[in-house]
Amino acid sequence: MIEILVNTLIDNSIITAFLFVGVVTYLSYWISKNLTAGIIHGSAIAITLGLILAYAGGLYEGGTRGLADIPIFAGVGILGGAMFRDFAIVATAFGVDLKNLKEAGMIGALSIVLGVILSFFIGAVVAVLFGYTDPVSITTIGAGAATYIVGPVTGTALSASADVIALSIAVGLIKSILVMIITPFVAPFIKLNNPHTAMIFGGLMGTTSGVAGGLAATDPKLVPYGAMTATFYTGAGCLMAPSVLYLIINLMF
Amino acid sequence: MVIYGVALLSFCMIAGVFFGELIGYLIGVDANVGGIGIAMLLLIFIANKNSKNLKIDNITKSGINFWNAMYIPIVVAMAAKQNVLAAISGGWMAITAGVLVVILSFLAIPFLYKFVKTKES
Numbered sequence: 001m002i003e004i005l006v007n008t009l010i011d012n013s014i015i016t017a018f019l020f021v022g023v024v025t026y027l028s029y030w031i032s033k034n035l036t037a038g039i040i041h042g043s044a045i046a047i048t049l050g051l052i053l054a055y056a057g058g059l060y061e062g063g064t065r066g067l068a069d070i071p072i073f074a075g076v077g078i079l080g081g082a083m084f085r086d087f088a089i090v091a092t093a094f095g096v097d098l099k100n101l102k103e104a105g106m107i108g109a110l111s112i113v114l115g116v117i118l119s120f121f122i123g124a125v126v127a128v129l130f131g132y133t134d135p136v137s138i139t140t141i142g143a144g145a146a147t148y149i150v151g152p153v154t155g156t157a158l159s160a161s162a163d164v165i166a167l168s169i170a171v172g173l174i175k176s177i178l179v180m181i182i183t184p185f186v187a188p189f190i191k192l193n194n195p196h197t198a199m200i201f202g203g204l205m206g207t208t209s210g211v212a213g214g215l216a217a218t219d220p221k222l223v224p225y226g227a228m229t230a231t232f233y234t235g236a237g238c239l240m241a242p243s244v245l246y247l248i249i250n251l252m253f
Numbered sequence: 254m255v256i257y258g259v260a261l262l263s264f265c266m267i268a269g270v271f272f273g274e275l276i277g278y279l280i281g282v283d284a285n286v287g288g289i290g291i292a293m294l295l296l297i298f299i300a301n302k303n304s305k306n307l308k309i310d311n312i313t314k315s316g317i318n319f320w321n322a323m324y325i326p327i328v329v330a331m332a333a334k335q336n337v338l339a340a341i342s343g344g345w346m347a348i349t350a351g352v353l354v355v356i357l358s359f360l361a362i363p364f365l366y367k368f369v370k371t372k373e374s
Contacts, residue, residue, distance in 0.1 A: 021326045024333075043325050050332030058338030068334040080330030086289045088327045090266050091320035093293035098301050107369045118361060119354050126350040141346075145354045153283055170343025174351025177340055180332060182355070190362045200365050204358045208289075209331055216328045223324065228290050235277065235286030 006072060013075030020076060024049055044184045044217035051177060089212060089231070092224040100195040100225070107196065108229045111203025116237045119145045119206065120245050123171060135250045137164045141171060142249070143241035147207045148172025150237035157242040176210035183214025192218060195225040202226030206233030258309070258316020265296040 009016045028046035032038060036045075054066025063069030068077025078084070123145025127138045140160040144151025144167065151168030154160075160168075183192070183201075191197055202211050202225065211230040215223045266289070273288020280286070296317075300309065340347070 017330060018326075020333075021329050024329055025326060043329075046325075046329045047332045050329045051335060051337055054333050054335045055337040055341070057333070058336065064336045064339065066334045066337060073333070076330045077334045079327060080332070080334040084327050085331050086270075086292075087262065087266055088320050088324040089289055090269070090292045090296055091262055091317055092324055093296045094262075094300055094314075094317045094321060096293070096297050098297060101297070107365070111365055114361075114365065115358065118358060122354045122357055123350050126346060126353060130346040130349075141350065145350050149284065157283070166339075167343055167347055170340055170347035171350045171354075173336055173340035174343065174347055175354050177335060177337060178351060178355045182359075186359050190359060191366070192362070196369070197362065197366055200362055200369075204361055204365070205355075209335070213328050213332060216325045220325065224293060228293055231289040231293075232287035235273070235282065235284050238277075238282045238284035239280060239286070 009072040010074070013072075014078055015075070016072060017075030017079040020073065021079065024053075041184060041217055043220075044181075047180055047213050047217055051180070085209070085212060089208075089223070089227045092220070092227065096224045097195075101228070104196045104199045104225070108199040108203055109232075111200045112206070112229055112233050112236050113240075115204040115206050115233060116146050116150075116240050117245070118204065119175075120237075120241060124249060132164075133253060135246065135253045136160045138253065139241060139246045139249045140164050140168045142245065143237065144168025144171040145175065146172070146237040146241065147234050148176060149234050150241055153238045154241040154246075158246060172207065175205075176207040179205050179207055179210030180213030180217075183210075184217040187218045192222070195222065198222035198225035199229050202229035203233065206230055206237065208234065255312055255316040255319075258313040258318075259320070260316075261299065261309075261313070262296065262317050262320060265292045265299070268292065269295055 025046050028049055029042035031045050032040055032042040057067035057070055061069040065077050067073045120142040124138050124142035127141035132138050136158045137160055140155035143154035148169045151172050152165050155165035155168055192201055205211050208230045211226045215226045269292025270288040272291050273285035276286040277284050
């Protein structure tokens with residue numbers, strides 16, 4: 001009986017994922033309403049719950065894709081993968097006011113470049129404080145502080161060691177997860193309530209997953225503006241980190 | 254028809270990702286450069302053209318709006334597939350770097366916003 005049920009869930013993986021997310025969302029909104037009196041938004045709880053389950057999945061299965069490594073939750077990996085995430089992000093652009101976008105275009109572009117530089121140097125400084133002295137490792141860890149894609153791309157380009165590349169991914173993952181969790185709480189203090197700030201936020205943070213999750217739990221109407229700048233960030237980081245930024249680090253060490 | 258909306262969305266995404274890959278290739282970067290951003294701009298452009306000669310009717314719109322509404326559920330699934338274990342087992346250096354980057358970037362947002370506002374006025 002159980003085996004038949006498990007096989008049914010595995011064979012219909014994406015449908016199982018729809019059911020799973022529906023149940024998690026229902027539970028989260030229930031918790032939001034009954035345990036936090038609506039103070040913490042249901043989506044914020046759902047995302048946090050997702051991350052906790054991902055941690056549990058990682059402990060249980062020992063893979064790299066959180067809960068999605070457990071066979072019956074394989075569909076969660078597809079539904080939550082880059083393809084569907086990006087598809088839904090593009091869909092949020094439907095209904096965006098072209099005027100807002102034009103007004104904030106320059107500042108958006110500026111914030112991407114500043115965001116890469118800021119994250120890179122914070123990561124680089126921490127690497128130095130923790131005892132790294134070779135320019136390749138420092139650059140790779142700095143790049144990981146941009147996003148967990150910029151890290152390994154840069155590390156591979158500069159032939160950094162596998163340990164350092166793994167570390168750069170970990171830095172990027174921490175950043176992305178933190179942005180997902182704390183954005184809704186910080187939003188009122190940094191006036192993250194309008195398209196302009198959302199574009200600056202996307203450009204400075206740059207992690208598409210972090211920005212996507214953080215804005216979803218703050219105000220879904222801001223998603224397209226933040227996502228717009230964030231999706232250019234990884235490209236900018238992959239361009240700048242192994243070239244200009246590496247040269248600067250190389251001159252210093 | 255609903256499929257027209259879904260197909261339009263798909264067209265924008267494929268076109269955007271293609272151009273993102275192309276830009277990456279041309280500037281010699283092993284990454285997609287802004288593909289999804291380009292896809293979003295394309296959809297916004299088409300949607301704003303809509304009123305004149307190209308009509309997007311309500312049923313077609315519902316094909317796009319469904320995926321818009323699926324955004325948060327997809328983000329929840331995305332959270333559930335993150336490699337949280339690797340993030341935490343990265344040790345103190347990864348945690349310190351990650352936490353500092355997030356805090357300082359958040360602090361930089363109001364500054365950048367003010368800088369822009371004073372320049373504009």
